[in-house]
Amino acid sequence: MDPQTLARFEARARIMKALAHPTRLFLVDALSGGEKSVAELTRMVGADISTVSKHLALLRTVGLVRDRKRGTRVFYSLQAPCILNFFGCLENVLRTAAEEQLRLAVSTPLAHDTQNANGDATG
Amino acid sequence: MDPQTLARFEARARIMKALAHPTRLFLVDALSGGEKSVAELTRMVGADISTVSKHLALLRTVGLVRDRKRGTRVFYSLQAPCILNFFGCLENVLRTAAEEQLRLAVSTPLAHDTQNANGDATG
DNA sequence: TGGCAAATTGGGTAAGTTGCCAAGTATGCG
DNA sequence: CGCATACTTGGCAACTTACCCAATTTGCCA
Numbered sequence: 342m343d344p345q346t347l348a349r350f351e352a353r354a355r356i357m358k359a360l361a362h363p364t365r366l367f368l369v370d371a372l373s374g375g376e377k378s379v380a381e382l383t384r385m386v387g388a389d390i391s392t393v394s395k396h397l398a399l400l401r402t403v404g405l406v407r408d409r410k411r412g413t414r415v416f417y418s419l420q421a422p423c424i425l426n427f428f429g430c431l432e433n434v435l436r437t438a439a440e441e442q443l444r445l446a447v448s449t450p451l452a453h454d455t456q457n458a459n460g461d462a463t464g
Numbered sequence: 465m466d467p468q469t470l471a472r473f474e475a476r477a478r479i480m481k482a483l484a485h486p487t488r489l490f491l492v493d494a495l496s497g498g499e500k501s502v503a504e505l506t507r508m509v510g511a512d513i514s515t516v517s518k519h520l521a522l523l524r525t526v527g528l529v530r531d532r533k534r535g536t537r538v539f540y541s542l543q544a545p546c547i548l549n550f551f552g553c554l555e556n557v558l559r560t561a562a563e564e565q566l567r568l569a570v571s572t573p574l575a576h577d578t579q580n581a582n583g584d585a586t587g
Numbered sequence: 588t589g590g591c592a593a594a595t596t597g598g599g600t601a602a603g604t605t606g607c608c609a610a611g612t613a614t615g616c617g
Numbered sequence: 618c619g620c621a622t623a624c625t626t627g628g629c630a631a632c633t634t635a636c637c638c639a640a641t642t643t644g645c646c647a
Contacts, residue, residue, distance in 0.1 A: 342487075342490060342508065342510050347486060350486035350490045350493075353486070353489050353551070353554045353555075354483075354484055354486040354489055356554050356558070357480060357489065357554075358634095361480040362477055362480075362634095362635085363470060363473035363474045363476070363477040364465075364473075364635095366476050366477055366480065367473045370473075378594095379594060379595095380593065380594085386465055387465050388636080388637090389636075389638085390594070390595095391594085391595075391596080391639095392636060392637075394593095394596090395595085395596085395635085396635095398596095403557070403561065404560055404561030412643095412644060412645070413591095413643065413645065414592095414594080414644095415594065415595090420557075420560065421553065421557045421560065423553035423557075424557075426549065426550075426553065427550045427553065430544065430546035430547060431479050431480075432476075433544060433546055434527045434528060434543075434544045434546075435479070437527055437544065438526065438527030481604095487605095501623085501624095502623070502625095503623065503624085511606075511607090512606070512607055512608080513623080513625095514606085514608080514624085514626080515606055517624060517625055518606085518626085521625080533613090533614090533624095535614060535623085536614045536615065536621095536622055536624075537614095537624080538623075538624060
């Protein structure tokens, strides 16, 4: 991987890292319905406001959200709504993985415990 | 954030984490052209084969890629090609962020060094 | 000006991540 | 069988990240 390619993927990874946390994914999702203040988001998340503020700052640093100060409050909004398209893909991956797990469980049952553990032997 | 919502975003975050590394993003990109062996990918990445193997294992764990053993070799391929759509969004975010940086740099120049550093004082 | 509310920043600790080497596993071949 | 090749796994040191608490900054208003 040459330096230029590396730099490009490092830049992409920085954005992905910003999304690689449940709270931050939740924040992005919450902002899909329009801008919200830190306090409002803090209430939704249910963590310390300083924690939420730091999460938002990280999202802003990589350019995923933007902030707008109004009085003492700061409203955050989505800067890159195209992220939302990705959520469907994530659900897709999760569903496929779950199906795969199920398939494996059925096709390669454990040596012991095969008598009636599944509870579907009659159906 | 109620427990069920938390669980859903944790599951999503697990996938995002798997993508939150330059090497793993590179691997996903490399696999967009079809399945490749670990040795082949290792050559492209330029790291230790054990490192690449672990990256691939992680991608497989979350269901992003799949492996197929053939003889002594293991071929990996994309299980969730929809990820590739996201790369365009990432580039979008990067471009927008860069433009934003430029805009800020132009609108709020440093107090010193404003003589002709930009080279566009005459335009 | 003093005081309140909203938000950010700093700090310390606990937990997670990464990469390389070494060792182990699996397959093919003579 | 013995050996080589391809890959995976274990383990450890270096580094990064997350959270809560405390302190600070910012803006509003009496």
